[in-house]
Amino acid sequence: MPPVDDRSTTSFRPADAAPLARLTDISRLFGSFAALRHLSFDFQPGKCYVLLGENGAGKSTLLRILAGLLPPSYGAIHLFGTLTPAEACGRIGYMSHAPMLYDELTGMENLRYFAALYPPHQALAPEVALRQVGLDPALPRTVGKYSQGMRQRASLARVLMAQPELLLLDEPFSNMDVTSAHQMVALLAGLRTAERTIVLTTHQRELALPIADHLLTLREGSLDSVIDGGAARA
Amino acid sequence: MMQPVSAQPRGWFELVRTHLLKDLRIEWRSREAIQSMLFFALLVVVLFSMAFDPTAAASREIAGGVLCVATLFASVSALNQAWTREIRHEVLDALRLTPADRSAIFVAKVLANFFFVTVVQILLGPVFFIFYNLRPLGNGWLLLAVIPLGTWALVANGTFFAALSIRSRNRELLLPLILFPIFLPALLAMVLAVKTVLTGDGSDPHLLWLKMLAGYDIIFMTVSLLLFDTVLQAE
Numbered sequence: 001m002p003p004v005d006d007r008s009t010t011s012f013r014p015a016d017a018a019p020l021a022r023l024t025d026i027s028r029l030f031g032s033f034a035a036l037r038h039l040s041f042d043f044q045p046g047k048c049y050v051l052l053g054e055n056g057a058g059k060s061t062l063l064r065i066l067a068g069l070l071p072p073s074y075g076a077i078h079l080f081g082t083l084t085p086a087e088a089c090g091r092i093g094y095m096s097h098a099p100m101l102y103d104e105l106t107g108m109e110n111l112r113y114f115a116a117l118y119p120p121h122q123a124l125a126p127e128v129a130l131r132q133v134g135l136d137p138a139l140p141r142t143v144g145k146y147s148q149g150m151r152q153r154a155s156l157a158r159v160l161m162a163q164p165e166l167l168l169l170d171e172p173f174s175n176m177d178v179t180s181a182h183q184m185v186a187l188l189a190g191l192r193t194a195e196r197t198i199v200l201t202t203h204q205r206e207l208a209l210p211i212a213d214h215l216l217t218l219r220e221g222s223l224d225s226v227i228d229g230g231a232a233r234a
Numbered sequence: 235m236m237q238p239v240s241a242q243p244r245g246w247f248e249l250v251r252t253h254l255l256k257d258l259r260i261e262w263r264s265r266e267a268i269q270s271m272l273f274f275a276l277l278v279v280v281l282f283s284m285a286f287d288p289t290a291a292a293s294r295e296i297a298g299g300v301l302c303v304a305t306l307f308a309s310v311s312a313l314n315q316a317w318t319r320e321i322r323h324e325v326l327d328a329l330r331l332t333p334a335d336r337s338a339i340f341v342a343k344v345l346a347n348f349f350f351v352t353v354v355q356i357l358l359g360p361v362f363f364i365f366y367n368l369r370p371l372g373n374g375w376l377l378l379a380v381i382p383l384g385t386w387a388l389v390a391n392g393t394f395f396a397a398l399s400i401r402s403r404n405r406e407l408l409l410p411l412i413l414f415p416i417f418l419p420a421l422l423a424m425v426l427a428v429k430t431v432l433t434g435d436g437s438d439p440h441l442l443w444l445k446m447l448a449g450y451d452i453i454f455m456t457v458s459l460l461l462f463d464t465v466l467q468a469e
Contacts, residue, residue: 069327086467090333100328102319104260116244116252117332142263158328 018081020045020166020197021066026075028061028221035061036072037221045165046195048188048229050208053218059201060097062218063168066199067094079166090118093164095172099151100158103144107154108137111161118162129161130154134183148175156184160191167191169200173207181207209233249334253342260319261350267312271354274311278304279358283365293366298428301355301362301381302421306388309351310410313392316343317400326400330466340393340462344455347389348382355381371434376444380431383447384424387454391417394458397465423447 019042028036036058043049043066051059064070065077068085079088094100101110111126127137133153143154152175159167172188173181181204189211192198202208205215212229244252261267282300286292320326329339362368392413399408427443429435 067327067331069330089331092331094327094331096324096327098324100324102256102260102325103323104263104319105256109259113252113256114328114332117249117329117334119333120244162332 018045019043020080022078023065024076024078026062026065026072026077028058028065028070029073034221036065039075039221039223041216041223041226043166043197043199045197046192047213048192048198048200048211050205050212050215050229051199051201051218052203052205052215053201053224057218058221059218060170061221063094063170063199063201066166067092067168069094088166090122090162091165092168093159093162093166094168094170095155095159096170097174099143099155101143101151101154104142106142107135107139107146107150107157110143110154111158114158115161122163124161124163126157126161129157132160132187133157134180149177149180152176153180153184156187165196167196167198167200169198171201171203173202173204185211244334246335246338249338250342250345253339254345257316257342257346258349261346267315267347267350268353270315271308271312271350272357275304275308275354275358276361278307279362279365288366290367290369293368294371294432295429297362297366297368297432298425300366301358301428302384302424304358305351305355305385306414306417306421308354309347309388309392310413312350313347313389313396313413314406314409316347316393317396321400326466336463336466337459339466340397340459343397344386344390344393347393348386351385351389352382355385368432372431372436373434374431376431376441377428380424380427380444380447383444383451384420384427386451387420387424387447388417390451390455390458391420394454394462394465397462401468420447420450423450 021043023039023041026036026039027034039062051062053059061070065072066085068089077085079085080091085092101107105113107130108126111129115123115126130137133156135150135153135157143151146154152172156169156172159169172184176184185207188198188200192211192213198211200208209215209229209232212232214229215227215232217224217227279300286296288296320329330336392409395412395416396405396409399405399412402408423443423446427438427447430438430443
C-alpha cells in the first residue's frame, strides 16, 4: 500500500465506455511528499478537460504522468485502450511551462527538426503549424529572442504539428496578452470540434470555461470535484 | 483512432543525420563547445611546456600524455554542454515524446562531440608539435588511427555518462568522477600508443595498444547503446 494518507480513493468514472485515458488509483510520491493521492479518472475521447487547483495541487504532475514523462509511484494508467504512455508516445502532445524548443534555432528550424522525428505522413507542415498559432514561418529571429508569448505559441505549434490525439497543455495561457489568449482558446475550440481530446491546466478559469466539457479541481493531490462545463457556464 | 504507432517512423540513419545536423547547427551559432575546449586545451599544452621545458627526447616521452590529458580535461565541459542544451527548456522531454528511435539521439551526440574534439585536436596539433619540438621517429601515420580511436573512446563514454548525470545537481562534478576511472584503460592505451609512435622504440610491434583501443571502443559503444534508452527514461 502506498504510504499516503488513508483518505478514500477519489474516483470519478463517467458511465461512457472505452475511455481514451484511464487512471486507476494513481499516486505519485516525491520523497515523502504525495503530489497525487489515489486518483482514478476516465478521460473520454473528443472532450476538453480543464484542471483547476492551487499551486502544488498536482495538476502538472498529473499531466506529466499522462504524457508518460513521469511514472506513477502506485496505480495504473492505460491510454487508447490498453497502451502504456510509453507505447502511445507518438499520439500524445505535451506542452509544458518551458517552451521545449532550442533557443539557438528559429521557430521554423525547430519545427522542421521535430517534424523529421515523426512518421512522414503524421506531421503537419511546419509552416502550417506556425501559421495556426499566428507566427510568421519566415521570421528569422531565433527562439531565444522571442517574447514569452511568442515562445508559448511556438511551443503550441510544436504540439499541433504532430497532430496528437491527446493534447496535454500545462498553463497554455500564461504569459499571454488577452488577445493572444482568446486566439488560443478559439484554436483549442477548433481542435475539440475536430475530436481531439484536450487536458489543460490553468489558473484562468473564466478563459477556459467556453471550451471546457468538464472542470476538474485538484486539492492536495486528490480530485476534489468534477463539474460539467455546461453547468458551470450556465 | 486506435492504430498502433510505428516504432521507427523514419530510417535510423536519417534520424541520426537529423539529430547531427541540429547539433552542428546549434554549435555553429553558439560556438560554445569548440571555443571553450580549444582555449582550455591550449592553456594546458602551453603551461606544461613552460613548466617542464622538456628536451626533445623527454618531449617524445611525455607528449602523448600531455595531449591526451589536455583533450580529456577540455572535452569534459563540452560533453556536459551537449546535454545541458537538451534539458535547458525541457527539450529532452519533447524528444522523449516522439516515436523516433532514441538510440539515434545518442549516436548523433557522439558523432557531434567526436567532430568538435577532432576540430580542436586539428587546431591544437601544430601548436603542440611546435611547443614540444616533436618529430615522430616511428610510423607517424599510426597517429591517424590512434588519436581518432582514443577520441572515440572518450566521447562515447563521456556522452553516455554525461546523459547519466544530466539530472544531477552536481553534474559538472559528477561527470569527471564517473568518466575518468572508466576511461583510464583507454587513456593508458592511447598514451602508450602515441609514445611508441613518437619515440619509435619498437616496443609494440603487434600494435597491441591500438587493438586494445579498438576493442574498448566496440565494447563501450555497444553497452552505451543498449543502456541509453533506460538512462533517458530514468527520473
